[in-house]
Amino acid sequence: MMERQTDLVVVGAGPAGLAAACAASNCGLEVNLVDEQSSPGGQLFRNIESPLGQASLDAKERAQGMALAKKFRASDITYFPDTTVWGLEPHKVSCTAEGKTKIFPTQSVIVAPGAMERPVPFPGWTLPGVLGAGGADILLRSGGTLLKDPAQPIVLAGNGPLLLLLACHLIDRGVNIAAWLDTGYWRKRIMSAIPMAVSFFDSAYLGKGLSMARKIAKAKIPFVLGAKNLQAIGTQRVEKITYEVKGETKEIATTCLLLHEGIIPRTHILSSLGAKHLWDPVQRYWHPEVTECGATSIDGLYLAGDAGYVHGGDASITKGTLAGIDAARRLGVITDSEAAFRSKQPLNKLRLTRFARGFLRYVFAPNPAIFAVPDQTKVCRCESVSAGDIRKVVLEGNTDVNEVKLYTRCGMGPCQGRMCGPALAEITAATLSTSPKKVGSLHIQQPFRPVSLENYCDTTTQD
Amino acid sequence: MEKSEHNDTVTILVDDIPVTVPAGISVAAAVLGHHHAGETYTNPVDGSPRAPYCLMGVCFECMMEINGEPNIQSCLVTVEEGMIVKRQVATAGAK
Incomplete structure (x- = not known):
């Protein structure tokens, strides 16, 4: 169904999307907001309107999320939950909601798809019982448990901010954490010392980090530094894990392994439009080039939140606000000077947040060694393509990830390369002894989410 | 508060087994975190x-x-009262 044209469509109801929609609506724009979840909040503020969702957040975040949701509900924004976007142009957003096609003609679009955990393959990572730390936290925040018997041991592994948060949530629930295997990259971690010194400018945030660290230290979780060559072993689910430390192989019996290797922007929508992307050599990810107010290289198309660069929830709210204001300015609904006036405070806040938290880029820099996985490791979960399959095709002379995709099917499954793209680039680059920046990134085609032919064709007849 | 929590549950049927879970959560979270199903999908490749x-x-x-x-x-x-959920697991004889 063709919806009525509006000034702005916002994609995503997380911190950035909600803030963007509210700011734009506040400036007088008519706004539609589409989101694939049933209720506003995104990942950080998941289920923020229910007691269950509120209980899992600390006091500051809870207040922040609830205030944002309340402001959103009180606004004139038209909200389309349970709506999956699969096609997007600066003036048209194509979605499916409850099996029906919805097309939103619009003057401008703010995309706020957020971030995801960096997917890193290792032997056995497809086994039930292995999941991302973010996914595990969602289970806890949904009132569930990781194992039927909460006394059974679980293992944490990797390097990234979510592990701290997840560990605290597990400790609160009395879960038995058998080990925490750290894969951190010390060459970069050492470099975090200088930027960390300025983090006192954001003392509330630093305080939160320190109190989490204290809680974890008090729980006396066995912490293993420099863990390598992680493997999950089992038939129907993980039964044990092995890893190497100082050249020695160790084994732990567990039926649950939670992995986290940092957070990366979700770039599929902007990639499919050919927007310009930049490579961050420390965090080892591509991120779209945007201005401080979120304008992309495509006119009328804005990006807000962690999908531009992962700065976290506070920054996402300010980035959303700035994008919403600029979208109103671009359409002439508010003047340049009013836009500058409205933007001043959020802009200062964003700059301070980015300055004070710059050290996180180095503390949680991914270690390139995590991608040096054995040949039999499945890299593409959907199409079951192994690291060995990729290396073979690269050594045959294919030096761009899109060529490797063509010959191996790596990235051609339903997730459209979301789970294998980063590892495909790392393994291709390592085989050629070059940087992932040099081997290209997967060409993303629209529709960027699976859509039925019926729904897809529905758009062409109505144009 | 406790009263509302008690009312805020739904019952879904997972492979013919009734599972009662908090309202507002996803089907995946219900099957994995409450029903503890283990394998939920068999990779077709x-x-x-x-x-x-x-x-x-x-x-x-x-x-x-x-x-x-x-x-x-x-x-x-999101889970709804009376929802019928089946894992997509390839077991011998199952279709």
Whole structure:
């Protein structure tokens, strides 16, 4: 169904999307907001309107999320939950909601798809019982448990901010954490010392980090530094894990392994439009080039939140606000000077947040060694393509990830390369002894989410 | 508060077993975190057992049959009273 044209469509109801929609609506724009979840909040503020969702957040975040949701509900924004976007142009957003096609003609679009955990393959990572730390936290925040018997041991592994948060949530629930295997990259971690010194400018945030660290230290979780060559072993689910430390192989019996290797922007929508992307050599990810107010290289198309660069929830709210204001300015609904006036405070806040938290880029820099996985490791979960399959095709002379995709099917499954793209680039680059920046990134085609032919064709007849 | 929590549950049927879970959560979170199903999906390419990995719409490992419709990303569907959920697991004799 063709919806009525509006000034702005916002994609995503997380911190950035909600803030963007509210700011734009506040400036007088008519706004539609589409989101694939049933209720506003995104990942950080998941289920923020229910007691269950509120209980899992600390006091500051809870207040922040609830205030944002309340402001959103009180606004004139038209909200389309349970709506999956699969096609997007600066003036048209194509979605499916409850099996029906919805097309939103619009003057401008703010995309706020957020971030995801960096997917890193290792032997056995497809086994039930292995999941991302973010996914595990969602289970806890949904009132569930990781194992039927909460006394059974679980293992944490990797390097990234979510592990701290997840560990605290597990400790609160009395879960038995058998080990925490750290894969951190010390060459970069050492470099975090200088930027960390300025983090006192954001003392509330630093305080939160320190109190989490204290809680974890008090729980006396066995912490293993420099863990390598992680493997999950089992038939129907993980039964044990092995890893190497100082050249020695160790084994732990567990039926649950939670992995986290940092957070990366979700770039599929902007990639499919050919927007310009930049490579961050420390965090080892591509991120779209945007201005401080979120304008992309495509006119009328804005990006807000962690999908531009992962700065976290506070920054996402300010980035959303700035994008919403600029979208109103671009359409002439508010003047340049009013836009500058409205933007001043959020802009200062964003700059301070980015300055004070710059050290996180180095503390949680991914270690390139995590991608040096054995040949039999499945890299593409959907199409079951192994690291060995990729290396073979690269050594045959294919030096761009899109060529490797063509010959191996790596990235051609339903997730459209979301789970294998980063590892495909790392393994291709390592085989050629070059940087992932040099081997290209997967060409993303629209529709960027699976859509039925019926729904897809529905758009062409109505144009 | 406790009263509302008590009322805020729904019962879904997972492979013919009733499972009562908090309202507002996803089907994937219900099947994995409350029903503790283990394998929920068999990969059609290599036949290996899978379960939800990301729980936020990225990985497509949580595909299940919901109210008769197969291949639904169950992490993006909110549980509803009386919902009929089937794991997409290839067992001998099952279709």
